[in-house]
Amino acid sequence: MVKLICTLTDHSDDVNYCAFSSSYLATCSLDKSIRLYSLSSFDELPYSPLRGHTYAVHCCCFSPFGNLLASCSTDGNTVLWETQNGLKLAVLEHPCRHPVRICRFSPNSTYLVSGAADGSVNLWNVQSFKVYRSGSIKDGSLVACAFAPDASFFVTGSSCGDLTVWDETMKCLYNEKAHDLGVTCCDFSSKLASGNKQDVNYFLMASSGQDSTIKIWLISLADHTGLELKCKYTLKGHTAPVLACAFSCDGQILVSGSVDKTVMIFETNTGNILHILTQHTRYVTTCAFAPDMPLFATGSMDKSVNIWQFEPKQHLKERSAIEEPKIFAESWSEEEVSSWLCTHGLQDVVEIFKRNNIDGKELLNLTKESLADDLKIESLGLRSKVLRNIEELRTEMKTACLGIPDEFLCPITRELMREPVIAADGYSYEKEAMEKWITEKRHSSPMTNLPLQRLILTPNRTLKMAINRWLETQPKYNEKQSP
CATH class of the missing domain: 2.130.10.10 (YVTN repeat-like/Quinoprotein amine dehydrogenase)
Structure with missing residues (x-):
């Protein structure tokens, strides 16, 4: 091997x-x-x-x-x-x-x-x-x-x-x-x-x-x-x-x-x-x-x-189509969608998705209304979990299409960082996202789930400089971000 x-x-x-x-x-x-x-x-x-x-x-x-x-x-x-x-x-x-x-x-x-x-x-x-x-x-x-x-x-x-x-x-x-x-x-x-x-x-x-x-x-x-x-x-x-x-x-x-x-x-x-x-x-x-x-x-x-x-x-058993670049999620088969659901702890809806023949294209088109009305998922919490993971998948696909280096993405939002800060766990996050995390998610690390020894956030100027340099060479990205 x-x-x-x-x-x-x-x-x-x-x-x-x-x-x-x-x-x-x-x-x-x-x-x-x-x-x-x-x-x-x-x-x-x-x-x-x-x-x-x-x-x-x-x-x-x-x-x-x-x-x-x-x-x-x-x-x-x-x-x-x-x-x-x-x-x-x-x-x-x-x-x-x-x-x-x-x-x-x-x-x-x-x-x-x-x-x-x-x-x-x-x-x-x-x-x-x-x-x-x-x-x-x-x-x-x-x-x-x-x-x-x-x-x-x-x-x-x-x-x-x-x-x-x-x-x-x-x-x-x-x-x-x-x-x-x-x-x-x-x-x-x-x-x-x-x-x-x-x-x-x-x-x-x-x-x-x-x-x-x-x-x-x-x-x-x-x-x-x-x-x-x-x-x-x-x-x-x-x-x-x-x-x-x-x-x-x-x-x-x-x-x-x-x-x-x-x-x-x-x-x-x-x-x-x-x-x-x-x-x-x-x-x-x-x-x-x-x-x-x-x-x-x-x-x-x-x-x-x-x-x-x-x-x-x-x-080998852990590897599947869900580990392929997310840009290909639209072409996932029904079985690959099932594998993706299991990987994200959503085994409870696998049979529902199979009965309704949900493939990658259908997965990406699901909405809050279709989960409730068409798929008949009664649990509000379960619908929210499914929708949240679908949104994350859409974001990852967008990121893959734009070719953003992974180290430039905030681990919380999975979006390009504009004001990166370093937390006590040693990782960098978007400032606004990390401040919100500390306020709402207690004082733990989003990456390790360990307690944060201190809540001070330090600007990561080196990373910000690298991101700005990358942006200068990416006119296509800037065009896509324009309204």
């Missing part, structure tokens, strides 16, 4: 890292360059490669909205690039010019973390390009970093084997000896995990190490208990140091790369090995999942990047 669909061989030296946005794939190398590819064709972009580092580039990462790319190097610099044109936006110099090994954007795009060979950690303000906070570990180099999905803390990994948990003030919350001989990578699942305490939410994190293992951790951060980090289990499939690991977007799959030249695909819940890929001829140094597609990439010291199409068996 894994197919190699493309191999990129443009780098002239070891590939150190690869990263996805919703539109691009970025790779970086010992050859001092960063290369950018389009996800639609995997053709290299006209302004690629990006050259600005004077030594090897160790890591690259996209901002959550995909408009910025960061890269860090042995030259002591972390460079910010604009992804739309490849222009250099800023150069963040390490205060002591030590090699920078790792960099990561926070989920709300406010900060960029960089970790260096001297063990220092710098938290940069992305707006001002200034160091906001600094910290350091006692021993070793920093080689790994990952943010919790809600941006409440981040984790760094060191060459001495420690995992260290920090908050945004650079206060050390926890330290754990995780891997003998050194940590090599760490990554969070975007999905919450179940733990031993019913009133505590747990994040799932994976770490890989020079000890040839991958460890799966449960991390909780609660006001009444503090931070807890507990090893759930250890994966021992590789026969040599594991250099990279990455969760799939749904958190069900973990991919790893190793000095043994293999790529292993694990089922997260069980730890079972689903696939072993052996196409690379040298150490596998990096792996990453695409955010919106069943794709992942692996990079190697053989100078290549492999692109894989991935559709595990356990996902």
Whole structure:
């Protein structure tokens, strides 16, 4: 169920890292360059490669909205690039010019973390390009970093084997000896995990190490208990140091790369090995999942990047026509409409829709009156739920037709944001929609359903700038919005 669909061989030296946005794939190398590819064709972009580092580039990462790319190097610099044109936006110099090994954007795009060979950690303000906070570990180099999905803390990994948990003030919350001989990578699942305490939410994190293992951790951060980090289990499939690991977007799959030249695909819940890929001829140094597609990439010291199409068996039953672009909803069959209803918790009306031969076209034409008078759905609440989901489907179809990037859409309204703000959960929303949510929906996150630690909404100027730039290139969108 894994197919190699493309191999990129443009780098002239070891590939150190690869990263996805919703539109691009970025790779970086010992050859001092960063290369950018389009996800639609995997053709290299006209302004690629990006050259600005004077030594090897160790890591690259996209901002959550995909408009910025960061890269860090042995030259002591972390460079910010604009992804739309490849222009250099800023150069963040390490205060002591030590090699920078790792960099990561926070989920709300406010900060960029960089970790260096001297063990220092710098938290940069992305707006001002200034160091906001600094910290350091006692021993070793920093080689790994990952943010919790809600941006409440981040984790760094060191060459001495420690995992260290920090908050945004650079206060050390926890330290754990995780891997003998050194940590090599760490990554969070975007999905919450179940733990031993019913009133505590747990994040799932994976770490890989020079000890040839991958460890799966449960991390909780609660006001009444503090931070807890507990090893759930250890994966021992590789026969040599594991250099990279990455969760799939749904958190069900973990991919790893190793000095043994293999790529292993694990089922997260069980730890079972689903696939072993052996196409690379040298150490596998990096792996990453695409955010919106069943794709992942692996990079190697053989100078290549492999692109894989991935559709595990356990996902096949969940996939149906309802997961196709919503623009095709008008052509859904009666069975596909039934699947869509079940996915949205509307099983109670499936038989009614079948008896009345409701296909995609009929679904989109349903109104409050037709639900009550023609389909005879007596429950007012049930009619409202059906109509609300149909309206959301129509909005998604409109969005798909206009080609609006998903990161520009408010998670609440699913419409293009004009005044994006960042909430305490780390996600961005349209200001008016989030204010209404807080007023009417209690103080919980629309994305995670977790309590919001604070109700302050911060303007997301970086996202607003990216949206305005996109709008300038979309005259057709502006025409459609005109009365």
